[in-house]
Amino acid sequence: MRLLFVHESRLTRDAIAMIMGVNGTVDVITTGHPNEAYSLIQKDNSFDLVLLGCTSSGFSVVNDFANLRKISNMSGGQRVVVLLEKSSDALLKRVQAHGAIGSVSYEMSSAILYRSLIDMASEELEPNIQKGVNDTFSLVRTRLNMLTTREIEMLEGLCLGQSNKVIASRLSISVPTVKFHMKSLYRKLEVKNRTQAALYAFESCLF
Numbered sequence: 308m309r310l311l312f313v314h315e316s317r318l319t320r321d322a323i324a325m326i327m328g329v330n331g332t333v334d335v336i337t338t339g340h341p342n343e344a345y346s347l348i349q350k351d352n353s354f355d356l357v358l359l360g361c362t363s364s365g366f367s368v369v370n371d372f373a374n375l376r377k378i379s380n381m382s383g384g385q386r387v388v389v390l391l392e393k394s395s396d397a398l399l400k401r402v403q404a405h406g407a408i409g410s411v412s413y414e415m416s417s418a419i420l421y422r423s424l425i426d427m428a429s430e431e432l433e434p435n436i437q438k439g440v441n442d443t444f445s446l447v448r449t450r451l452n453m454l455t456t457r458e459i460e461m462l463e464g465l466c467l468g469q470s471n472k473v474i475a476s477r478l479s480i481s482v483p484t485v486k487f488h489m490k491s492l493y494r495k496l497e498v499k500n501r502t503q504a505a506l507y508a509f510e511s512c513l514f
Contacts, residue, residue: 312327460506462492
């Protein structure tokens with residue numbers, strides 16, 4: 308897969324390149340200037356996806372929707388996704404109306420971001436894939452927001468395969484206290500045991 312990422316921040320470009328290139332299967336090309344993006348697409352029309360940086364108030368690199376339309380229509384059509392500062396159904400509808408196939412958000416974990424972009428780069432992209440990505444992210448975020456700091460530490464320990472005794476030692480608390488937080492964690496995640504809790508965390512890409 309080849310990804311072109313357009314964003315004014317060098318730090319953000321490097322971070323996305325690192326996330327997407329982690330297993331060596333995604334070739335990431337980055338630029339901070341839309342004009343250079345136009346040139347890259349014209350010279351090498353082999354990008355599977357173009358990711359454009361965007362904020363909740365408007366585009367930071369692509370200064371108006373005309374540029375989004377231009378990129379999405381170049382060289383027979385480009386698959387364009389926008390990177391939003393925050394999830395917004397209203398802004399998603401606007402960018403889709405101007406040619407984007409969907410959006411991702413800074414609020415996503417790196418694993419969910421990676422999986423979402425891989426899915427949206429697919430030529431077999433289903434019409435409801437964006438809704439599926441948003442629904443999954445919303446559910447995970449809702450459940451995470453319900454967890455206390457201690458409960459997140461419990462979940463992290465479960466994912467590392469640590470026993471209650473090891474978790475207690477690591478956090479300098481008692482084993483009964485660990486058990487108390489575990490019960491609360493299971494209830495909020497709607498699982499029955501530590502194995503199901505860890506599986507939920509892995510499947511949801513929480514860690």
